[in-house]
Amino acid sequence: GQQLNQSPQSMFIQEGEDVSMNCTSSSIFNTWLWYKQDPGEGPVLLIALYKAGELTSNGRLTAQFGITRKDSFLNISASTPSDVGIYFCAGRETSGSRLTFGEGTQLTVNP
């Protein structure tokens, strides 16, 4: 079945640093989504991407739909302790097909 490789698995950074994480798929996707999960809560949608090369921002977060359509990137600028959580990528091959989730990136921000 479809596989998503999300990396890194975890990150420990200092407040103020920028963060980058990415997902790669074994096949072409037409949709990429990025979610954040706070401890004890459900994932919350951060950014949705629908076109190859698309670059979308949400505050300090920026995500890109890779031009190969097999990858996506999430960047967080000037991190704060509120950014702590697990970030999941999710992708879909075609309209109506199953969303596949990455394994998540656990982000820790030290004040």
Next chain:
Amino acid sequence: DSGVTQTPKHLITATGQRVTLRCSPRSGDLSVYWYQQSLDQGLQFLIQYYNGEERAKGNILERFSAQQFPDLHSELNLSSLELGDSALYFCASTTGTGDEKLFFGSGTQLSVL
């Protein structure tokens, strides 16, 4: 607040027991999805319902079952519980049949002792 409501928030039970988890989707959403998240694991898709009918099945055990009622709320039934069933169970909803953008509830933390 995603608009998806899950109850209960926490559930503690013993092996061999049966429990029911409940989910109310966002107003207007017809699709309900159930996911399982074990400790340090990603989100495993269990099952999807659309407007009362089963739409897709994922890695759902035979001991588990679900249904979606006419008012669109959904229940996930877990029976003959085992220690390994301890996990966070999430419900998510979306408007159509495809999971374009899933909106998740806060989850039910199930602990099987």
